Amino acid sequence: MKWDAWGDPALAKPLSEDIKGLLAAVLGVSGEVVAGPAADKVVLRPSTLADDDLKALAAIVGASWLSTRDADRLPRSGGKSTPDLLRRKSREPQDAPDAVVLPGSEEEIAAVLALCAERRIAVVPFGGGTSVVGGVDPIRAGFTAVLSLDMRRFDQLLTLDEVSGEAVLGAGLAGPQAEALLAARGYELGHYPQSFRFATIGGFAATRSSGQDSAGYGRFDEMVRGLRVITPAGILDLGRAPASAAGPDLRELFLGSEGVFGVITAVRLRVHPLPAVREFEAWSFPDFATGAAALRAVEQQGTGPTVIRLSDETETAVNLAMTDQIGGTQVTGGCLAVTVFEGDAEQVAARHALTRAALLAAGGTSLGEAPARAWEHGRFNAPYLRDALLAGGALCETLETATGWAQLDGLKAAVSQTLQSALQDTGSASLVMCHISHVYPTGASLYFTVVAAQQGEPIEQWAGVKHAVGDAIMANGGTISHHHAVGADHRPWMDQEIGELGTRILRAVKDAVDPAGILNPGKLIP
Numbered sequence: 001m002k003w004d005a006w007g008d009p010a011l012a013k014p015l016s017e018d019i020k021g022l023l024a025a026v027l028g029v030s031g032e033v034v035a036g037p038a039a040d041k042v043v044l045r046p047s048t049l050a051d052d053d054l055k056a057l058a059a060i061v062g063a064s065w066l067s068t069r070d071a072d073r074l075p076r077s078g079g080k081s082t083p084d085l086l087r088r089k090s091r092e093p094q095d096a097p098d099a100v101v102l103p104g105s106e107e108e109i110a111a112v113l114a115l116c117a118e119r120r121i122a123v124v125p126f127g128g129g130t131s132v133v134g135g136v137d138p139i140r141a142g143f144t145a146v147l148s149l150d151m152r153r154f155d156q157l158l159t160l161d162e163v164s165g166e167a168v169l170g171a172g173l174a175g176p177q178a179e180a181l182l183a184a185r186g187y188e189l190g191h192y193p194q195s196f197r198f199a200t201i202g203g204f205a206a207t208r209s210s211g212q213d214s215a216g217y218g219r220f221d222e223m224v225r226g227l228r229v230i231t232p233a234g235i236l237d238l239g240r241a242p243a244s245a246a247g248p249d250l251r252e253l254f255l256g257s258e259g260v261f262g263v264i265t266a267v268r269l270r271v272h273p274l275p276a277v278r279e280f281e282a283w284s285f286p287d288f289a290t291g292a293a294a295l296r297a298v299e300q301q302g303t304g305p306t307v308i309r310l311s312d313e314t315e316t317a318v319n320l321a322m323t324d325q326i327g328g329t330q331v332t333g334g335c336l337a338v339t340v341f342e343g344d345a346e347q348v349a350a351r352h353a354l355t356r357a358a359l360l361a362a363g364g365t366s367l368g369e370a371p372a373r374a375w376e377h378g379r380f381n382a383p384y385l386r387d388a389l390l391a392g393g394a395l396c397e398t399l400e401t402a403t404g405w406a407q408l409d410g411l412k413a414a415v416s417q418t419l420q421s422a423l424q425d426t427g428s429a430s431l432v433m434c435h436i437s438h439v440y441p442t443g444a445s446l447y448f449t450v451v452a453a454q455q456g457e458p459i460e461q462w463a464g465v466k467h468a469v470g471d472a473i474m475a476n477g478g479t480i481s482h483h484h485a486v487g488a489d490h491r492p493w494m495d496q497e498i499g500e501l502g503t504r505i506l507r508a509v510k511d512a513v514d515p516a517g518i519l520n521p522g523k524l525i526p
């Protein structure tokens with residue numbers, strides 16, 4: 001993972017001449033690349049950990065699993081949001097954790113937490129570092145220092161119960177590692193967020209991640225059957241049965257707990273046999289409202305696609321401006337939708353036929369399978385385009401929310417208008433694209449991508465826009481996050497999201513499991 005951009009350096013691509021032309025014409029962005037500093041030229045705030053603290057930590061994990069080197073601190077100094085990536089380009093001294101610790105057992109985690117509680121050192125659990133909400137920011141909040149606790153050594157498939165269809169996976173496994181271990185035994189998790197290649201099992205649970213196949217396999221939180229969590233107050237092993245009436249479900253407290261309540265070491269998950277067959281079909285709808293109603297019909301009738309998503313007019317047009325053919329198929333305007341079906345042959349054929357009938361009845365036109373296959377082929381590549389846009393003088397960021405079907409159009413209009421007017425106030429025209437990324441019987445999530453020209457100090461430019469959009473989401477019936485989580489960035493809206501009593505409940509839980517407050521301060525809880 002690159003320290004100052006997304007993903008694999010080998011997959012980075014410069015902006016094409018077509019995209020540069022579009023940016024110049026529509027947004028006044030030059031596209032000329034401004035290089036940031038090399039990693040060894042970045043100045044990090046020096047580590048403040050005392051020698052005595054380092055010795056005590058090394059005694060727990062072993063000296064080779066503890067580092068204060070800048071090369072180890074820099075990649076763990078934050079996540080991968082646009083402000084994170086812009087911050088990395090700074091030539092001013094940057095904040096970073098004071099040390100990185102890589103424990104190899106639950107006993108070592110418990111000992112690290114006990115030591116840190118005693119010595120007033122904050123601890124930030126670190127998975128893949130793909131947070132886009134400031135979830136792994138090294139916030140000290142009055143503590144003497146902050147440690148990044150990297151979970152990468154928890155990288156085993158611990159058990160596979162083929163009878164129950166459950167696997168226990170180490171929290172530090174990245175998406176592809178987890179799927180490879182399961183595939184070797186003929187199974188799959190089927191959790192494919194766009195950050196799949198780098199994000200981890202523990203991170204998915206800690207942020208309630210949502211993958212692109214969630215129409216078929218559910219959100220990550222819906223797949224979780226059990227969790228092991230090390231808290232400063234003790235160890236929890238949650239989830240005894242597939243369902244239980246033994247009081248409130250405590251797993252729910254740790255799903256989405258963002259490293260604030262404990263360190264997740266292993267997750268027991270529902271898995272399924274690798275699908276025998278996959279079918280694809282893309283659709284065109286005359287407008288977003290017609291397409292959204294069609295997706296609602298499919299979801300409410302339960303016809304069973306594994307993936308179903310719908311781009312709005314602007315997102316479809318921008319994709320078409322980059323290529324007039326998608327996957328070799330001529331597409332002209334409207335709103336593009338993608339469906340994918342997985343399972344055994346008979347079931348897939350039946351679910352595909354039912355979905356097809358519902359989409360046709362709702363005004364869709366089939367575009368065949370090629371554009372849907374093309375979507376799948378490129379589905380992990382968009383973040384590389386963001387890197388090239390940022391380097392070329394554009395501001396590019398994504399945000400997401402969800403609401404009921406009845407409120408969807410109003411929320412979409414409010415967020416789009418707020419993005420456009422807030423950016424206009426900074427002197428930038430903008431392109432606001434949106435798609436329905438996940439569907440539920442009662443509602444859907446909206447995923448926005450915005451591109452505009454960077455003006456002045458772009459981190460501050462975006463902070464003002466983000467503030468206005470957060471307010472617009474809350475005022476129009478949305479949630480502050482459908483899947484990116486809260487972190488530091490969405491914390492200002494948590495009081496409105498869960499209310500004052502809800503906040504007091506979260507604080508009470510925090511006091512019970514982490515009385516010294518060392519775990520991930522400044523995140524999630526207002």
Ligand SMILES: Cc1cc2nc3c(=O)[nH]c(=O)nc-3n(C[C@H](O)[C@H](O)[C@H](O)COP(=O)(O)OP(=O)(O)OC[C@H]3O[C@@H](n4cnc5c(N)ncnc54)[C@H](O)[C@@H]3O)c2cc1C
Nearest residue numbers: 127128129130131135193194195200202203209210259264
């Ligand atoms: C390009 C891009 C695309 C993305 N696409 C999606 C998407 O499609 N769907 C989606 O849901 N999200 C997406 N995200 C957001 C992000 O990838 C998810 O939030 C992901 O679940 C984070 O996993 P991670 O392992 O990288 O966690 P990190 O970023 O390392 O940590 C995230 C939070 O979880 C905590 N944490 C991590 N591991 C543990 C653990 N073992 N125990 C306790 N706490 C822990 C951290 O302290 C932090 O608060 C995307 C991000 C990027 C940059």
